[in-house]
Amino acid sequence: MIYIAIKRSETMERLQKQVKNEIIAALTKAGLSDGLDVNQVVIEYPKDGSHGDFSTNVAMQLARSAKRNPRDIAQSIIDNFEFTCIDRAEIAGPGFINVFVKENILNVHVNDILAQGTNYGNSDFGNNNYINVEFVSANPTGDLHLGHARGAALGDSLSNILEAAGHRVTREYYINDAGNQINNLVYSLQARYYQQLGDTDYPMPEDGYHGEDIVNIAKILIERHKTEFDNADEEGKLALFRSYGIKYELEKLKTDLLNYRVEFDQWSSEQSMYDTGKLEASLAELKKRGATYEKDGALWLRSTDFGDDKDRVLLKSDGTYTYMVPDIAYHIEKLSRGDKLIDILGADHHGYIARMQAALAALGYFDVLEVEIIQMVRLMQGGVEVKMSKRTGKAVALRDLVEEVGLDAVRYFFAMRAANSPLDFDMDLAKEHANTNPVYYAHYAHARTCSVLRNAAEKGFAADKITTSDSYTYEEKDRRLVNTLLMFPEVIIQSAIKREPHLITNYINTLASNFHSFYNDHKVINEEDMVTSYHRLALVDSVRITLANALKLVGVSAPEKM
Numbered sequence: 001m002i003y004i005a006i007k008r009s010e011t012m013e014r015l016q017k018q019v020k021n022e023i024i025a026a027l028t029k030a031g032l033s034d035g036l037d038v039n040q041v042v043i044e045y046p047k048d049g050s051h052g053d054f055s056t057n058v059a060m061q062l063a064r065s066a067k068r069n070p071r072d073i074a075q076s077i078i079d080n081f082e083f084t085c086i087d088r089a090e091i092a093g094p095g096f097i098n099v100f101v102k103e104n105i106l107n108v109h110v111n112d113i114l115a116q117g118t119n120y121g122n123s124d125f126g127n128n129n130y131i132n133v134e135f136v137s138a139n140p141t142g143d144l145h146l147g148h149a150r151g152a153a154l155g156d157s158l159s160n161i162l163e164a165a166g167h168r169v170t171r172e173y174y175i176n177d178a179g180n181q182i183n184n185l186v187y188s189l190q191a192r193y194y195q196q197l198g199d200t201d202y203p204m205p206e207d208g209y210h211g212e213d214i215v216n217i218a219k220i221l222i223e224r225h226k227t228e229f230d231n232a233d234e235e236g237k238l239a240l241f242r243s244y245g246i247k248y249e250l251e252k253l254k255t256d257l258l259n260y261r262v263e264f265d266q267w268s269s270e271q272s273m274y275d276t277g278k279l280e281a282s283l284a285e286l287k288k289r290g291a292t293y294e295k296d297g298a299l300w301l302r303s304t305d306f307g308d309d310k311d312r313v314l315l316k317s318d319g320t321y322t323y324m325v326p327d328i329a330y331h332i333e334k335l336s337r338g339d340k341l342i343d344i345l346g347a348d349h350h351g352y353i354a355r356m357q358a359a360l361a362a363l364g365y366f367d368v369l370e371v372e373i374i375q376m377v378r379l380m381q382g383g384v385e386v387k388m389s390k391r392t393g394k395a396v397a398l399r400d401l402v403e404e405v406g407l408d409a410v411r412y413f414f415a416m417r418a419a420n421s422p423l424d425f426d427m428d429l430a431k432e433h434a435n436t437n438p439v440y441y442a443h444y445a446h447a448r449t450c451s452v453l454r455n456a457a458e459k460g461f462a463a464d465k466i467t468t469s470d471s472y473t474y475e476e477k478d479r480r481l482v483n484t485l486l487m488f489p490e491v492i493i494q495s496a497i498k499r500e501p502h503l504i505t506n507y508i509n510t511l512a513s514n515f516h517s518f519y520n521d522h523k524v525i526n527e528e529d530m531v532t533s534y535h536r537l538a539l540v541d542s543v544r545i546t547l548a549n550a551l552k553l554v555g556v557s558a559p560e561k562m
Contacts, residue, residue: 015109015486018085019043019054019099029080032062032073045487050476052090052098053106053483059095070095106482107468113485113542114466121488121549126166126496132338133159136257137174140249141185142211143397144256146377147346150423152398153414154374155344156262157501157554164553165496170337172266174330177246178274179323184208186238189245192218193229211395217248256399261411261555266337270326278329279321282363283314286328291362306358328359331369341369342499344419347376372499374419381427405430408556412439415554416505438509442551443559445512448519449544450560456525456537465534472535481518481539484511488546492553501554508550515543 020043027033046055059074066073074091081089087102113120135155138148159169176182188208195202196218204210221229221244229237257263273279283299286292291302297317301324304311313322334341345352353371360369379386379396386396402410409430416438417423435441457463474482488507495503524536548558 015085015101015105018105019101022081022084022086023056023058023077023099025082026077026080027058030076032066032076036062045483046098050480051092053101053479054099055092056097056099057095059097063095100479103472103474104470106474106479107470107472109486110468110482110538110542113545114538117545118549120545121492122164122166123489123493124166125493126162126168128166128168129340130168130170130338131162131340131342132170132172132334133162133342133344134172134174134334135344136262137176138253139176139181140246140253141181141209142213142249143395143399144253145395145397146379146401146425147374149260149398149401149410150377150414150419151344151346151374152257152260152262153411153555154372154419154501157411157415157504158342158344158372158496158499160553160555161492161495161501161504164492167496170266171264172268172334172337173264175246175250175267175269175271178270178326180207182242182246185214185245185249186241188214189218189221189241190238193221193241196222213249213252217245220244220248256397260398260402260407268330268333270330273326273329273333278333279325282325282329282332286314286359286362289362289364301359301362303355303358303362306361308354308358312355312359324355324359327356328363331356331360332363332365335365335368339368342372343369344372344374346374349373370499372419375422378422378424379427380424386427401425401427408443409437409439411555412442412505415501415556418500418502438505439556442508442512442547442556444562445515446544446547446551446558447560447562449515449540449547452519452524452540453537453544456533459525459527461525461533461537466537466541467534468538469531469535471531475521477514477518477521478539481514481543484514485542485546488550504550504553508547508554511543511547511550515540515547 041058043054043056046052060070062073063070071091074095074097078089085102085105087100090098092098133155136148136152138144159171162169184207187205191202191204192214293300298313299315301312301314312324314325350373357369405427413430429437433440491503491507526533551558
């Protein structure tokens with residue numbers, strides 16, 4: 001199949017159309033367009049900048065129908081170029097046509113980057129459609145661990161990317177404030193409370209939480225709320241332990257997340273699903289639709305009718321709900337805040353996907369739920385795994401990792417691997433101040449652009465005169481740098497479509513590499529050649545803008561000095 005890869009940003013679309021129109025005109029003039037759907041011509045970016053600004057395989061695609069050698073067809077196309085926007089073209093390999101765009105046209109697009117500034121890269125691809133992204137959703141029973149840290153980085157980065165691609169996004173946190181884990185929190189806090197009051201033999205529950213944070217909350221309760229507890233009966237005390245325990249654990253989680261540059265638009269409570277009758281309403285709707293049946297005294301969902309591998313129990317024979325029921329009610333609630341749902345969950349939730357999608361389909365919601373599964377994280381230092389144990393109080397918490405290696409490094413390292421790949425987090429590499437550290441490499445590139453611009457200002461170069469020049473002759477590394485800059489809007493779109501934030505960090509690394517290469521080969525500031533200096537300063541400023549915008553998408557700062 002031959003197709004045009006339209007770039008959905010004003011800058012790229014305009015350049016793409018110019019190249020497309022010239023290729024189509026050449027095909028027509030060469031008598032090669034009969035029976036050809038002009039909307040099916042591939043125009044791609046060559047990976048190697050020396051291979052041009054664009055490349056097309058149309059000659060190879062036409063070889064069979066034209067019954068000609070593809071290199072001959074390619075030459076016929078080139079011979080019929082009007083060269084209005086194309087400067088030159090070359091034949092490569094079995095019949096690829098590599099196209100070099102005229103330099104004045106490249107200049108227009110570089111100046112567009114300068115004009116767009118912090119908006120560069122944004123597009124309307126998503127048509128302002130709503131997407132609800134739920135991530136982290138850790139139980140309020142302890143510190144955020146490395147899995148939560150990875151989920152927070154990926155969820156926040158994906159939300160940023162979706163917004164840049166033209167979607168409206170709701171970032172949502174689901175508070176698991178019901179069930180056995182909360183009961184364990186309550187009884188653990190109760191035990192620590194009475195132990196702090198002197199009853200050192202007060203027993204901890206068998207599955208209790210032994211972390212230091214529970215002890216600290218107990219101390220806060222004694223300090224601030226002891227009178228309230230003294231005046232309550234046993235049932236009231238348990239309610240207070242529950243209320244304050246969840247409150248203080250959530251405050252701690254929210255603080256850690258804010259310090260991690262992660263903010264949520266919506267905090268939703270599992271308990272509220274019980275309290276507001278939404279569980280009963282969900283079951284009633286499933287029954288109404290004939291999606292349930294009774295067997296062995298339990299109520300079952302006909303989930304196999306909707307793609308699941310087996311039917312699922314909703315209401316157990318003892319009259320209690322399975323975990324699926326509040327989850328179903330919650331997903332219905334989320335659909336009121338988004339046309340599309342994305343859940344970012346831990347590796348142990350893989351079996352959850354088909355059953356929840358089946359439940360929603362049974363309610364008439366088809367293809368609305370995507371689930372991104374995050375694989376496990378191993379923390380490595382000195383070539384040895386740093387073990388984690390939440391229950392012993394020796395876990396490596398999110399805040400500990402940030403303190404150890406730095407916020408930017410943590411955010412960048414978690415964003416630069418696909419969610420479905422296990423991750424070994426190399427603490428030693430994350431702390432290195434060397435180009436082997438990818439976040440340092442990106443930071444250094446941005447800081448270098450700022451240094452060049454500061455130096456230019458000190459030498460009298462006016463910021464409002466920084467622009468490209470049609471008299472400048474592009475060399476290979478100039479073209480490679482500009483082409484990389486112009487790819488940015490499409491990289492964002494592809495990252496949004498594929499739900500892969502690591503495409504942004506891959507892009508950052510490529511842009512930083514191409515900039516360093518350009519900088520090492522060119523003298524940017526030359527007071528004896530002002531035209532060339534201003535042109536190269538325009539390229540440097542375009543890199544500064546694009547790097548800052550890309551780093552912001554993955555929650556990483558763009559330092560002006562190193």
